Amino acid sequence: MTTIIAGKGSSKYQIHIKGKKFSKAIFNKDIGKNNKVLIITDSGVPKKHIRKIKDIISCKKINVLTLNQGEKSKSFASFQKIMNMLFAMNFDRSDSLIALGGGVVGDITGFCAATYLRGINYIQVPTTLLAQVDSSVGGKTAINVPQGKNLIGSFYNPKFVLISTDFLKTLPQEQYESGLGEVIKYAFIGNKKLKKIIEDNSKKITERNEKILKTIIEESIKTKSKIVTKDEKENGIRAILNFGHTFGHAIEAHHGYKKITHGAAITMGMVIAAKVSFFEGHIKDQQLENIISVIKSLGLKADHKKYKYSDLRKYMKIDKKVSNGQLNLILIDKNFNAFKTSNFNNKNIIKALN
Numbered sequence: 001m002t003t004i005i006a007g008k009g010s011s012k013y014q015i016h017i018k019g020k021k022f023s024k025a026i027f028n029k030d031i032g033k034n035n036k037v038l039i040i041t042d043s044g045v046p047k048k049h050i051r052k053i054k055d056i057i058s059c060k061k062i063n064v065l066t067l068n069q070g071e072k073s074k075s076f077a078s079f080q081k082i083m084n085m086l087f088a089m090n091f092d093r094s095d096s097l098i099a100l101g102g103g104v105v106g107d108i109t110g111f112c113a114a115t116y117l118r119g120i121n122y123i124q125v126p127t128t129l130l131a132q133v134d135s136s137v138g139g140k141t142a143i144n145v146p147q148g149k150n151l152i153g154s155f156y157n158p159k160f161v162l163i164s165t166d167f168l169k170t171l172p173q174e175q176y177e178s179g180l181g182e183v184i185k186y187a188f189i190g191n192k193k194l195k196k197i198i199e200d201n202s203k204k205i206t207e208r209n210e211k212i213l214k215t216i217i218e219e220s221i222k223t224k225s226k227i228v229t230k231d232e233k234e235n236g237i238r239a240i241l242n243f244g245h246t247f248g249h250a251i252e253a254h255h256g257y258k259k260i261t262h263g264a265a266i267t268m269g270m271v272i273a274a275k276v277s278f279f280e281g282h283i284k285d286q287q288l289e290n291i292i293s294v295i296k297s298l299g300l301k302a303d304h305k306k307y308k309y310s311d312l313r314k315y316m317k318i319d320k321k322v323s324n325g326q327l328n329l330i331l332i333d334k335n336f337n338a339f340k341t342s343n344f345n346n347k348n349i350i351k352a353l354n
């Protein structure tokens, strides 16, 4: 087992990365025999994963609440449903929620934990690659409202995060590739060791080899936790985690957040951001080609030709990286370091997209 520490001061937490087996001790440290647990999961998470977690928790009262799979469950309605269940179970501050699923389950469970009785413990057990390398770390919790995605939420760290590569065996290919998009992002925004590992092991990664999965998850989390620990509330450096996201979010919005996974959209977004970096003179053409070839080596799509500037423009303006009316972009330099800038020529965005 590998353990990485994230967070600061009293909100410090451990992220455990494991293979198939995990012991009771992991949960029993934070959950006493007389405590209650509510596992929140969704209908797409295979039952055997739920059983595995239930079987190693020793407390007397464990309930499971299964939301419908999909983004729609990150809603007020689910929030209300979970709150009702917590009241019905007489949950108090010594009891715990467990988020067992992807980012949808993680985000809503975290938000419920942050707000019920002004904050109770929650444990993240992410079961998608995207949740393992991204959403379970960093303490962002949220629900969606008709006005937009993730507009109601809080920063609230879990008690700990338990990651098992074993969960990934059942993950649909499209969801696996979505997570790989975020893994590659960490390689492009500064984790050079991860970049080399991906370049040397693309076949093993596409075959979901357990050993290599553990390594790339570990490296991804090291980068994410270093950045989010420095900037817990997203006032500065955390912005670089949005490399590819201005364009990626615009692609997702263009599809009405359907038909395309987040990872697939941001992967194309990273190609567009790399092209802007190239046209702005920050990187050379070999570097741009290298980025595209790393993406393709994992079987991900780099070709963004079907998205024109005229399609994406309106969505880029409402992206959260706009502050004071100015669009900020995350670009990369020749050393594969990402930086935030509002100093670029809009023509280079048009050029990258046409």
Ligand SMILES: NC(=O)c1ccc[n+]([C@@H]2O[C@H](COP(=O)([O-])OP(=O)(O)OC[C@H]3O[C@@H](n4cnc5c(N)ncnc54)[C@H](O)[C@@H]3O)[C@@H](O)[C@H]2O)c1
Residues within 6 Å of the ligand: 042, 043, 044, 045, 046, 049, 069, 070, 071, 074, 101, 102, 103, 104, 105, 107, 127, 128, 130, 131, 134, 135, 136, 137, 138, 139, 140, 141, 150, 167, 168, 169, 170, 171, 172, 175, 178, 262
């Ligand atoms: N909090 C953050 O920092 C953060 C960061 C990135 C994304 N997010 C959020 O995460 C969400 C996306 O997360 P996601 O990509 O994990 O999607 P998701 O949670 O919708 O999961 C994708 C699908 O995979 C299924 N699934 C989960 N685990 C499985 C397994 N082991 N085997 C088979 N199927 C499984 C789920 O049922 C679901 O249908 C979005 O709501 C996004 O806003 C949050």
Ligand SMILES: [Zn+2]
Residues within 6 Å of the ligand: 134, 182, 245, 262, 266
């Ligand atoms: Zn993302």
